[in-house]
Amino acid sequence: MTGPAAETKMQFLYALRSRGVTEKRVLEAMESVDRGKFVRGIFSDRSYEDMPLPIACGQTISQPSVVGLMTQALQLSGRDKVLEVGTGSGYQAAILARLARRVYTVDRHARLVREARLVFDELNLTNITAMVADGSFGLPEQAPFDRIIVTAAAEDPPGPLLAQLKIGGIMMVPVGQSDAVQTLIRVHRTETGFDYDEIRPVRFVPLLEGLGKDV
Numbered sequence: 001m002t003g004p005a006a007e008t009k010m011q012f013l014y015a016l017r018s019r020g021v022t023e024k025r026v027l028e029a030m031e032s033v034d035r036g037k038f039v040r041g042i043f044s045d046r047s048y049e050d051m052p053l054p055i056a057c058g059q060t061i062s063q064p065s066v067v068g069l070m071t072q073a074l075q076l077s078g079r080d081k082v083l084e085v086g087t088g089s090g091y092q093a094a095i096l097a098r099l100a101r102r103v104y105t106v107d108r109h110a111r112l113v114r115e116a117r118l119v120f121d122e123l124n125l126t127n128i129t130a131m132v133a134d135g136s137f138g139l140p141e142q143a144p145f146d147r148i149i150v151t152a153a154a155e156d157p158p159g160p161l162l163a164q165l166k167i168g169g170i171m172m173v174p175v176g177q178s179d180a181v182q183t184l185i186r187v188h189r190t191e192t193g194f195d196y197d198e199i200r201p202v203r204f205v206p207l208l209e210g211l212g213k214d215v
């Protein structure tokens with residue numbers, strides 16, 4: 001991270017560790033990607049606090065510790081092809097890009113995709129492909145994926161996403177009503193089916209159908 005002062009950076013990393021982000025490679029990735037690049041306007045001076053913040057199109061950039069925990073739970077090997085549903089600011093995709101081979105990220109808002117691409121270019125993150133799409137259908141042309149991460153809350157893990165997960169693959173998805181506390185679920189695809197583990201309570205904006213109106 002080049003942006004913040006050394007003390008701010010230490011506090012940021014301390015907050016991550018104290019909330020359970022302990023894997024070295026994940027912490028290194030989060031240290032190297034400046035969250036300040038993904039937050040605009042009046043909230044930019046709060047970029048290094050462990051809290052979600054508003055971004056364009058009425059959406060939010062996730063809380064850093066939640067980004068860290070979801071990334072950790074994906075158990076990336078460095079060779080993975082990952083799908084993220086819900087580009088938002090692009091911050092989660094940037095962290096994934098440090099730890100995976102290739103990241104596809106989709107959002108239903110064209111403006112968010114456009115702005116995230118500019119930051120990916122600026123940070124020289126060349127292994128991310130950001131696209132406008134309704135991610136509830138996944139990305140059939142690039143499937144199957146080693147890992148899938150959904151950063152918006154679904155009522156159930158979407159069927160097309162389950163179908164696009166490789167055997168041995170892992171998907172992280174917050175499940176529950178959008179106006180309530182949701183449960184972060186980890187899905188393992190096995191030879192015979194799917195195993196589901198409840199990880200922790202979370203709060204995400206809803207996974208919505210169709211494309212955003214700013215297209």
Ligand code: SAH
Nearest residue numbers: 061086088089092107108134135151207208
């Ligand atoms: N991962 C983001 C935060 C995402 S907020 C970050 O790091 O900043 C959730 C995002 O999911 C929003 O940008 C919203 O537009 C998007 N979203 C909601 N429903 C969607 C859908 N069906 N397909 C694609 N994106 C969707």
